Amino acid sequence: MSVYRLKDSAGKEKSKEYYYDFRINGRRFSGFTGTTSKAKAKQVEEAKKAEAKTPNDTTSIDGAFQQFFEEKGCDYADETTILWRMGLLQDELTKILEDEGLPPNISEIKTKHLTSYVSIRRKQPNNRKRLPSPSTINREVQLLRTIIRYAVNVFEVEMRLPNFGEALKPEPSERIVEIEHDDLEKIKENMRSDYHDALEFLVLAGPRASNVLMGKGVVLREEHVNLQKRQLTFYVKSKTPGGRPVTIPITQPMLIILANNIGNHPDAVFTYVAKSTRDGRKKGERYPLTYTAFKSAFKAAAKEINKPELRVHDLRHTAATRILRSSGNIAAARDMLGHTRVTTTEKYSHVMKQDLLEIMESTHNRQQITNKSEAQPKKNRKRS
Numbered sequence: 001m002s003v004y005r006l007k008d009s010a011g012k013e014k015s016k017e018y019y020y021d022f023r024i025n026g027r028r029f030s031g032f033t034g035t036t037s038k039a040k041a042k043q044v045e046e047a048k049k050a051e052a053k054t055p056n057d058t059t060s061i062d063g064a065f066q067q068f069f070e071e072k073g074c075d076y077a078d079e080t081t082i083l084w085r086m087g088l089l090q091d092e093l094t095k096i097l098e099d100e101g102l103p104p105n106i107s108e109i110k111t112k113h114l115t116s117y118v119s120i121r122r123k124q125p126n127n128r129k130r131l132p133s134p135s136t137i138n139r140e141v142q143l144l145r146t147i148i149r150y151a152v153n154v155f156e157v158e159m160r161l162p163n164f165g166e167a168l169k170p171e172p173s174e175r176i177v178e179i180e181h182d183d184l185e186k187i188k189e190n191m192r193s194d195y196h197d198a199l200e201f202l203v204l205a206g207p208r209a210s211n212v213l214m215g216k217g218v219v220l221r222e223e224h225v226n227l228q229k230r231q232l233t234f235y236v237k238s239k240t241p242g243g244r245p246v247t248i249p250i251t252q253p254m255l256i257i258l259a260n261n262i263g264n265h266p267d268a269v270f271t272y273v274a275k276s277t278r279d280g281r282k283k284g285e286r287y288p289l290t291y292t293a294f295k296s297a298f299k300a301a302a303k304e305i306n307k308p309e310l311r312v313h314d315l316r317h318t319a320a321t322r323i324l325r326s327s328g329n330i331a332a333a334r335d336m337l338g339h340t341r342v343t344t345t346e347k348y349s350h351v352m353k354q355d356l357l358e359i360m361e362s363t364h365n366r367q368q369i370t371n372k373s374e375a376q377p378k379k380n381r382k383r384s
Contacts, residue, residue, distance in 0.1 A: 003033060003041040014280075020045040058155035061097075064106045065090055067155065068147045075242065080216070085140045086147075092117050093144075106151050107159035114141060114167035134169035141167050174347055177314040178321040179203075183307055190301035198270040198289055199298075199315070201257050205248065206319030206336050207234045209312050213270060215291040218243045220269045222262050230255065236338050246338030320348050 003018040018041035021030040029052050033044040057063035065086050073082045094104040096116050102108045121137050145164045151157040179187075184203065188196055202209055210216035211234045218235035225232045230250040235243030250258065264271045268288035274281040281287055295312050302310040316337070323333045334345040 003038060003045055020048055022049060058151060059105050059107065059157060061090055061094055061104045061106050061109075064151045064155060064157070065147060068150050071154075072150065076237070082143070085143050088121070089117070089140060089144050089147075092120055096120075106148060107157055109144075109148065109159075109162060111162040111166050114144070114162050114164065117141075118167050118169065133171075135171045138168050138171065176317050176321070176347060177310065179310060179314050179318045183305060183310070184318075186305040187298065187301040187307075187310075190304045191297050192272070194272045195289065195294060195297055197257050197261055198294060201254065201270070202312075202315040203319055203322075204251065204254050204257070205232075206316050206323070207246075207338075208236070208316060209294060210291050211236055211243075213291040213294055214268050214288040219267070219288065221267065222269060225250075225258055225262060225269065227255065227259065227262075232258070234338065244338075248336055248338075317348075320345070324348055 003020050005016065005018055006014040016036040018033045018035060018038060019031065020033055020041070022045065023029070029048060031048070033041040035041050035044065056067040058067050069082070069086060073079070073086065076082045093109060093113060096113050097104050097108050118137055118141065121132055121140070123131070125131055141164060148159075148161065152159060152161070184199075188199055191199065198213065202212065207220075208217070211218065212220045217237065220232070220234065224234070227250070231247055232250055232254075233245050233247045236246055238244035258269065261269050261271070264286045265288055270289045271286040272289045272293070274283055274285055274287060277283045298310075298312050299308070302308055320333050320337055323336060324330065327333075330342060330345055330349065333348060334342050337345060339345050
């Protein structure tokens with residue numbers, strides 16, 4: 001494909017700027033040329049082709065990161081997040097090294113540079129003016145560890161590995177919340193009716209919303225659902241190209257929801273009805289429901305019922321706690337949630353402990369009543 005302008009679903013050009021899109025040795029390169037001139041756009045494309053044919057300098061931070069993404073990172077389930085994290089790491093680590101008068105080479109990265117990176121990131125607010133959590137920064141450090149080890153093992157960069165453990169920060173225990181049935185019903189009442197099936201499905205099946213809805217991960221599509229075998233497959237975040245598959249059975253309530261939604265759109269199971277004609281969409285037609293739109297609607301509904309602390313992820317927690325409460329089988333909950341280790345699922349064991357406490361309390365209370373009854377002295381019988 002030569003340079004082109006973006007078009008909407010009706011074939012109308014959305015902008016005057018040109019984009020490029022080409023392949024070299026099976027690898028795809030695409031992006032924005034930054035110009036409305038077709039001739040200049042072609043020049044940009046040729047420069048990009050020449051750049052793509054030039055081997056990356058894998059001893060540099062930029063070169064090693066770019067080569068890692070082309071060989072591994074582009075296959076991650078959440079490509080956008082990987083690129084965002086890599087951009088932060090590249091920018092900040094390059095500045096840290098240059099401030100010390102060191103070249104921005106990957107072999108120059110030491111433990112002290114990791115701790116400096118963490119210190120800087122802890123003070124950087126995001127677009128919502130919130131400081132990043134320890135878990136967010138830890139994911140970035142862990143990605144850096146993956147890239148550096150890949151550079152050492154594959155690119156044969158000679159360096160002493162930093163102590164990544166020193167840079168990782170303690171993370172608070174995950175907040176486990178089970179949404180009460182009444183609260184779920186109230187949330188449902190305050191959401192659009194075309195979002196209801198997605199809401200109910202998330203509570204029944206327990207996947208991450210990002211593994212079902214359009215936007216962050218691999219969206220759930222018709223080919224992932226086998227109604228005859230009553231099985232469906234999610235693709236969760238993983239180093240496996242395209243994500244790691246997690247297959248679970250389809251219950252009757254899930255079957256009804258899926259059957260009612262499959263076929264509404266070729267690109268996604270769960271959709272919404274456009275309320276107006278704009279941005280390439282037509283009023284009354286269905287389009288893939290995005291994670292962002294669903295999250296916004298859920299948070300607005302939660303706020304409406306005076307439960308602003310509730311999150312979309314709590315739907316997954318709710319599904320897990322219900323399964324555990326019903327069965328007491330932590331292995332079953334592990335398989336439904338797609339955890340690779342049962343220790344990850346054990347954070348939900350508080351449900352079984354609470355149930356055990358209630359059973360023990362009930363048993364002990366009955367035992368106390370029985371003991372008191374037996375301890376009472378028998379009344380003397382009257383002699384005839």
